[in-house]
Amino acid sequence: xxxxxxxxxxxxxxxxxxxxxxxxxxxxxxxxxxxxxxxxxxxxxxxxxxxxxxxxxxxxxxxxxxxxxxxxxxxxxxxxxxxxxxxxxxxxxxxxxxxxxxxxxxxxxxxxxxxxxxxxxxxxxxxxxxxxxxxxxxxxxxxxxxxxxxxxxxxxxxxxxxxxxxxxxxxxxxxxxxxxxxxxxxxxxxxxxxxxxxxxxxxxxxxxxxxxxxxxxxxxxxxxxxxxxxxxxxxxxxxxxxxxxxxxxxxxxxxxxxxxxxxxxxxxxxxxxxxxxxxxxxxxxxxxxxxxx
Amino acid sequence: xxxxxxxxxxxxxxxxxxxxxxxxxxxxxxxxxxxxxxxxxxxxxxxxxxxxxxxxxxxxxxxxxxxxxxxxxxxxxxxxxxxxxxxxxxxxxxxxxxxxxxxxxxxxxxxxxxxxxxxxxxxxxxxxxxxxxxxxxxxxxxxxxxxxxxxxxxxxxxxxxxxxxxxxxxxxxxxxxxxxxxxxxxxxxxxxxxxxxxxxxxxxxxxxxxxxxxxxxxxxxxxxxxxxxxxxxxxxxxxxxxxxxxxxxxxxxxxxxxxxxxxxxxxxxxxxxxxxxxxxxxxxxxxxxxxxxxxxxxxxxxxxxxxxxxxxxxxxxxxxxxxxxxxxxxxxxxxxxxxxxxxxxxxxxxxxxxx
Numbered sequence: 001x002x003x004x005x006x007x008x009x010x011x012x013x014x015x016x017x018x019x020x021x022x023x024x025x026x027x028x029x030x031x032x033x034x035x036x037x038x039x040x041x042x043x044x045x046x047x048x049x050x051x052x053x054x055x056x057x058x059x060x061x062x063x064x065x066x067x068x069x070x071x072x073x074x075x076x077x078x079x080x081x082x083x084x085x086x087x088x089x090x091x092x093x094x095x096x097x098x099x100x101x102x103x104x105x106x107x108x109x110x111x112x113x114x115x116x117x118x119x120x121x122x123x124x125x126x127x128x129x130x131x132x133x134x135x136x137x138x139x140x141x142x143x144x145x146x147x148x149x150x151x152x153x154x155x156x157x158x159x160x161x162x163x164x165x166x167x168x169x170x171x172x173x174x175x176x177x178x179x180x181x182x183x184x185x186x187x188x189x190x191x192x193x194x195x196x197x198x199x200x201x202x203x204x205x206x207x208x209x210x211x212x213x214x215x216x217x218x219x220x221x222x223x224x225x226x227x228x229x230x231x232x233x234x235x236x237x238x239x240x241x242x243x244x245x246x247x248x249x250x251x252x253x254x255x256x257x258x259x260x261x262x263x264x265x266x267x268x269x270x271x272x273x274x275x276x277x278x279x280x281x282x283x284x285x286x287x288x289x290x291x292x293x
Numbered sequence: 294x295x296x297x298x299x300x301x302x303x304x305x306x307x308x309x310x311x312x313x314x315x316x317x318x319x320x321x322x323x324x325x326x327x328x329x330x331x332x333x334x335x336x337x338x339x340x341x342x343x344x345x346x347x348x349x350x351x352x353x354x355x356x357x358x359x360x361x362x363x364x365x366x367x368x369x370x371x372x373x374x375x376x377x378x379x380x381x382x383x384x385x386x387x388x389x390x391x392x393x394x395x396x397x398x399x400x401x402x403x404x405x406x407x408x409x410x411x412x413x414x415x416x417x418x419x420x421x422x423x424x425x426x427x428x429x430x431x432x433x434x435x436x437x438x439x440x441x442x443x444x445x446x447x448x449x450x451x452x453x454x455x456x457x458x459x460x461x462x463x464x465x466x467x468x469x470x471x472x473x474x475x476x477x478x479x480x481x482x483x484x485x486x487x488x489x490x491x492x493x494x495x496x497x498x499x500x501x502x503x504x505x506x507x508x509x510x511x512x513x514x515x516x517x518x519x520x521x522x523x524x525x526x527x528x529x530x531x532x533x534x535x536x537x538x539x540x541x542x543x544x545x546x547x548x549x550x551x552x553x554x555x556x557x558x559x560x561x562x563x564x565x566x567x568x569x570x571x572x573x574x575x576x577x578x579x580x581x582x583x584x585x586x587x588x589x590x591x592x593x594x595x596x597x598x599x600x601x602x603x604x605x606x607x608x609x610x611x612x613x614x615x616x617x618x619x620x621x622x623x624x625x626x627x628x629x630x631x632x633x634x635x636x637x638x639x640x641x642x643x644x645x646x647x648x
Contacts, residue, residue, distance in 0.1 A: 035428045086620060094427055095365045099572065100619045102367065106569060106612030114609065222565070226439055233432060267443050271436050278433055279421040 005138035007259045008252070013144045013213065014227075015251025016151035020206030021228035022235065022243035023158065024199030029238040030175040031195035034094065037101040038079065039203050040225020041108040044218060046072045046204025047211045048116050051123055061126060065208055069201050076200025079104060080193045113218040123211035147209040154205055155244060158198075162240075171195060227254070230274035236284025245285055250274075319490075339486050343554050345587075345594050346489035347547045350496055352574045352586035354543020359572075360580030361504060362536035363516030364419075364427070368434030370567035371441035372411040372541040376548025377558050378445055378452060379407035381461050384553075388458055389451075400464045404549035411545025412538040419537035423530045430537075438565055446560040457559025464488060464553050485554055492550065496543060497583060503539060512536050544571075566608060573611045576618050579625025588626050 021039045028036045049071050053064035083104060087097050125143060132139040162168040173181040174191040182188045207220070214220065228247055235246025250270055258266040277284065351373065358364050382389025383403035391397050398406070418437055422430040445452045452458065464485070503509050511532045514522035523529055552558045570593070578589020593614075597607060622629055 035431065083616070083620065092619075092623065093363065095359070095363065096619050096623060098365065098428065098431060099576070100616060102569060102572070103612045103615035103619065106566075106608055107616065110606070110609035110612065113605065118605075226435065229432060229435070237428075237432075264447055268440065268447075271440050271443070274436050275433065275440070278425075278429060278436075282421070282425050282429060 002137045003259065005135060006140070007255050009138075009140050009144050009148070010259075011252035011255035012248070013147045013210075013251070014255060015231075015248035016148055017206045017210050017224060018228035018231045018247035018251055019155065019244045020151060020202045020209075021224060022232040022247045023155070023240065024202045025229065025232045026235075026238050026240050026243040027195050027199050027202075030240065031171060032084070032088075032192050034084065034097045035101070036196075036199070037098065037225070038105045038108065039199065039228070040221035040223075041105045041112075042072060042076065042200045042203040042221070043207040043210075043224060044216070044221035045075070045108050045112055045207075046200070047123070047207030047216045047220060048112055048121075048218075049204070050208045050211065051116075051121055051216050055121075055124065068208065069204055072200045072204035073197040077193050077197040079200075080196035084196070085189065085193075109218055109221065116218065118218060120215035120217040123216050125212050141213070143209075143212045147213070150205070150209055154202065158202075158240075167191075167194070227251075227270060230270055233274055233282075234277045234284055236286035236288030239284065239286040239288045242284055242286030242288060249285075341594065341598060342486045343489050345591050346486065346493045347551050347554070348571075348574060348590035348594060349587045350489075350493050350550070351544045351547035351571055352578070352590050353493075353497060353500055353583075354540040354547070355571050355575050356540075356580050356582075356586045357500060357503065357512075357543070358536050358540035359575060360582070360585070361509060361516060362512035362533060364533055364537065365431050365572075366434040366537070366540070367431050367565070367568050367572070368436075368438030368441075369540070369544045369571050370563045370565065371434070371438040372415060372544040373548035373551070373567060374441045374445060374560075374563035375411045375414060376404070376407045376545030377552035377562070378548075379410055379545075380404045380549035381458055381552050381558055382451070383407065384462050385458065385460075386462065387460075388453070397462070400462055400549075400553050401466055404464070404546060404553065407549050408542045408546040411548075412542035415541025416534050416538040419534050420530070423533040423537075434568075435565070438563075438568055442560055442563055442565075445563065452560070455560060457557055459557050461552055461556045461558065463556070489550055489554070492546065496546070500543075501583060508532060508535060569608075569615075570611060573615045573618075575625075576623075577614055577625055579627030579629075582627055585625055585627040592626065 021043060024039045024042075025036060028034065046068055049068040050064055053059045053067050054061055057064075059067070079101075083100050084097060087100055126146065127142050130142060132141045133145065134140075160168075162172060170181065170186040171191045171194065173184065174186055174188045178188050181191075206224075207216075210220075210224075227250055231247030231250040232243045233246065234249060235242030235244070250273075253273065254266050254270050257269050261269075283289075351369070355366070355369055358366055380400060380403040383398045383406065384400045385391060386397055389397070397403075418433060419430060422433045446455060448454070449456075504512075511522065511527040514525065514527050515529055515532055519529060551562075574589035574593045575586055576589070577593060578587065578591075579585030593611070596610065600606065600610065603610075618625060624631070
């Protein structure tokens with residue numbers, strides 16, 4: 001029972017982290033129709049910026065968090081403004097846009113390695129009293145609970161933002177039909193740029209949340225990115241709620257296989273399930289639109 | 294009418310003379326190298342040439358997929374891995390088939406065999422993705438690359454894990470027990486470079502023929518406009534799958550050649566970054582033609598070797614290269630050359646482009 005709860009919580013933490021990244025993939029895919037490979041490394045970069053502000057410069061945590069979120073929003077926005085939009089304006093093929101995000105991702109990863117070095121960095125606990133909390137027979141660390149609660153709050157907030165605010169509605173309109181949206185007086189470029197910014201903010205938040213439970217290193221993003229891709233695909237690529245469901249599924253699957261079967265094979269099983277989904281049910285759980293022609 | 298055919302005639306002969314000249318030059322250089330006149334003290338150049346040849350093969354294969362069929366793979370290091378590990382496991386005297394008590398194959402057979410296996414796996418992999426939106430292929434290939442890496446890293450009984458396999462047998466051409474040609478990398482003055490160059494030449498001729506066949510034309514049609522190609526009767530799924538299989542074959546062969554050249558393989562060679570390096574080479578040189586991939590492999594290998602001290606900056610440099618090429622010169626070095634020769638009123642205008 002105790003192990004079950006611990007594994008469940010661990011799975012939820014992983015699933016929520018993957019969910020933050022997968023949400024970014026889906027948002028960007030919905031808004032612009034392109035894939036974006038930078039999410040994982042933006043998570044890593046966001047975690048490093050928070051590390052720099054909070055640990056190195058010892059700024060209070062809340063201000064450091066806000067600062068890193070703002071910085072990451074501008075990083076995401078600038079990526080869209082200076083790379084993606086230029087390519088789209090030149091009517092480059094889809095493949096080139098995807099390649100540009102790969103190049104950006106490589107640049108971000110290696111820039112982080114040059115700035116902060118290739119050693120793992122310890123990110124201290126956010127609480128002055130980091131003793132774990134008892135839930136029934138099991139003990140759960142405060143960081144893990146924070147991670148789950150904040151991620152769920154962020155997802156709820158995003159839901160309200162997209163559905164209840166004027167800007168969110170215009171973002172959805174731009175995603176559905178760019179031409180019609182711009183005829184209605186919506187600035188499509190601004191909404192797409194903002195979407196990239198929001199995706200980067202989600203990634204950064206995910207990075208800060210996992211930083212105390214994992215060490216921060218320049219390779220933090222790669223593994224998380226690949227897993228959250230699996231989550232996005234299983235949920236239905238481009239479907240926002242599907243991204244969350246798929247990511248939670250992957251997180252739980254990974255932790256349960258690791259705990260009860262074998263930790264050596266958990267990665268195989270995650271990627272295997274992803275490939276199976278792609279081959280047998282590419283629409284994913286939530287019936288995303290994936291067939292061409 | 295007569296002048297036109299005359300012109301064609303002379304152009305053809307000019308090109309043949311040029312090709313003969315290049316061939317003679319290559320032979321001359323090779324003979325001088327063999328007789329210690331050229332590069333006598335710098336044996337390193339042979340290794341470098343081998344690397345360039347192997348990367349040219351891999352990049353040319355990727356070009357069939359990306360430059361002609363317009364599909365993308367971020368997991369070709371996975372096929373590189375199949376070629377390398379497969380060939381080693383088939384030919385090694387202590388690992389793989391030898392452990393099962395089967396006589397190991399000579400490398401000269403196991404390399405092409407694993408190329409075919411890579412092609413088969415490539416076909417199986419791309420078949421389900423070929424009817425989906427384009428980005429599913431990139432997702433699937435990333436997952437494939439990860440799985441291949443995990444396989445070679447996590448089964449120490451099969452591949453010796455991260456330690457890798459040493460003493461990979463050298464390539465020899467044997468007939469009835471007599472060694473006709475010995476392509477040992479260390480002995481015989483790095484004669485391996487001739488093997489690599491011969492394989493590269495053969496595969497380039499094959500690529501040229503594929504591209505000019507009906508299949509090649511349908512690949513280009515898919516790249517330009519999939520809906521229109523479908524309307525013209527191109528079997529899209531088939532052409533996509535076959536182009537993927539061909540490119541996997543090339544990369545598999547390159548992997549085998551690399552393993553038998555270096556004599557040692559470990560999983561580190563087959564990470565995702567290697568796939569990115571292939572794409573960088575292809576885009577930097579220019580995709581959709583014969584010279585681009587070779588030029589890209591040449592330049593990037595030289596960059597890599599001359600900045601050996603900047604090993605940490607390597608991926609940063611590649612990423613920046615890739616981004617700069619995508620943003621400012623999508624046709625790569627070949628495109629740059631064409632636009633320069635276009636400026637001087639040369640015949641090689643832009644409309645000679647991708648063909």
